[in-house]
Amino acid sequence: MTEMTYREALKAGLREEMQRDESVFLMGEDIGLNWGGAFKVTKGLAEEFGEERVRDTPISENTIAGAAVGAAITGMRPVAEIMFGDLITLAMDQVCNQAAKMRYMFGGQTSVPLVIRTVFGGGKNIASHHSQSLEAWFMHTPGLKVAVPAFASDVKGLIKTAIRDPDPVLFAEHKLVYDKKEEVPDEEYLIPFGEAKVRREGADVTVWGTFFMLHKALEVAEELAKEGISVEVIDPRTLVPLDKKTIIESVKKTGRLVLVTEETKTLATTAEVAAIVQEEAFDWLDAPIKRVNAPDTPVPFAPTLENFFIPDHKRIAQAIRDII
Amino acid sequence: MAVDKKKLIDLYTRTLKVRLFEEKVWELFGENIVPGTLHLYLGQEAVAAGVTAALKDSDWVQSTHRGHGHVIAKGADEKKALAELLGKATGSCKGKGGSMHITEFKKGVLGATGVVASGLPIAVGAALSCKMRGTKDVVACFFGDGASNNGTFGESLNMSAIWQLPVIWIVENNLYAMGTPIKLTCPSATIAERANGYCIPNTVVDGNNALEVYEATVEAVKRARQGGGPTLIECRTYRQRGHSRFDPAKYRPEDEAKEWLSENRDAVNVIRKIAIERSALTEKEADKIREKLQKQIDKAADFARNSEYPKPEDALEDVYAEAF
Structure with a gap:
């Protein structure tokens, strides 16, 4: 390595x-x-x-x-x-x-x-x-x-x-x-499409997200662990094909799901995943699915505005706490 | 250019075959068994015939929404082509494409596209591929006068010129983009001269004369194979019918239509007359070719009529190489 x-x-x-x-x-x-x-x-x-x-x-x-x-x-x-x-x-x-x-x-x-x-x-x-x-x-x-x-x-x-x-x-x-x-890895390796990776194992809540939000979610999970909240973090790695199995198995284990991406909220990938989970794992959900996304606006320029637009650690942590 | 008798017979045969194919399509449409719409190639046959007669089997053509003629002239199986138009499982696209996507890839047709001007970038890529793989094959890209007003026209001509790609741009100027006359949308007298801005050699030919089209294409193909880059050929032609199946083309001035649709400008008559005058064919031989082709097309129509429709669930296949 x-x-x-x-x-x-x-x-x-x-x-x-x-x-x-x-x-x-x-x-x-x-x-x-x-x-x-x-x-x-x-x-x-x-x-x-x-x-x-x-x-x-x-x-x-x-x-x-x-x-x-x-x-x-x-x-x-x-x-x-x-x-x-x-x-x-x-x-x-x-x-x-x-x-x-x-x-x-x-x-x-x-x-x-x-x-x-x-x-x-x-x-x-x-x-x-x-x-x-x-x-x-x-x-x-x-x-x-x-x-x-x-x-x-x-x-x-x-x-x-x-x-x-x-x-x-x-x-x-x-x-x-x-x-x-x-x-x-130093040796040649290929990662098959359609296989998510569980980036952190946890028992209380599943967080599914993409890109930089995963990095933030992992940091949030580390913080929440100190409070005794155990967060599982899943990286889909590909959206098409989408690894539904890993999400659903995780939800069956934790009973709770928070979806985090940087997209504007309406019809974001988080909406699709929420729909899949309620169709295929409704009975295992112990709380409503939470979505953490950007607001439905263009991306703004000024740092104060953009920092408000992009979901931050606080919002991710709050969404998790809301359903624990 | 000395054109031998064999080539004159080839030009007559190709032109006529496309004509008989399209007349058959019109007949099948009359039987109400052609779903959807149609953009008939009737009237423009000499363009497809003249261009493809100058190509090798391994050369490529990029087609358009008015593509039946390109595909048939390039050598596609008329049985599979007619079956495709009827939406049958035996069609070249298994009934998934129809008139606007009629294609036979193995015969060197990159594809027919329903989006005007979308074929030009694809032709650039295919020509780049021919060059990078060192095949010496060329790409002939058909498009209409209307497409020359789209952004891809400028992008693609430019890219073909900077990289000196083996592509021949064939403008089928039938004077109308649907119902809009080209003189309303193009400031120059010809479309060909637009190529000057990209340093691309260009010419205007009578698109109802297969021999003229052929001779211009031969020169362009020679340049392309020798590494001399692209050429643009504007073929002036005219639709026999309207833009699509229900368009009576009433917007075309009567005297203009009368002149273009006169017997002596008809694509089949023009090349037949030339072939006979140059002793490549006798009247009798020309008639015999027609009879033979007609039988072939009739047989193809029977094949198409008698073929099965695809199973409804076949709609789910061919999205990806392997389903997931």
């Missing part, structure tokens, strides 16, 4: 797949020689693999995504980067109408093995166009798989699985986890 950041682990996964398979290539805005990606994930890869395989593109999101589709269906394994998740709005036709639907509407004739990497989340005071959490849109689009790695030890195994997957994968990252460190 080697301690490394999420960014380093992700880059290592990309590098291994590019070494393993010549058809894997990266394309996106400013991912190459001059910049190495807005979040420096691809820094050094253009030097190592050349500008053909680490391809800087014009600012043309819809054609970046569409070109990834065209390359994927003809024998390549593209990993396209959309610099900020907010900008994927410019590529929605290619992601949701083309990549997601081709296998289906062509009756299984076509496979679309592409990965679209992008980054969600706030906390950097960069306002409404660079901070959103839009993962639910893609979870709501049949044909796409959606990975939501939150930890360094997961991101490497998940990017490798995503690249080898025969279906299109929306690979969502989070701005505030790139510098988070963890022990990452």
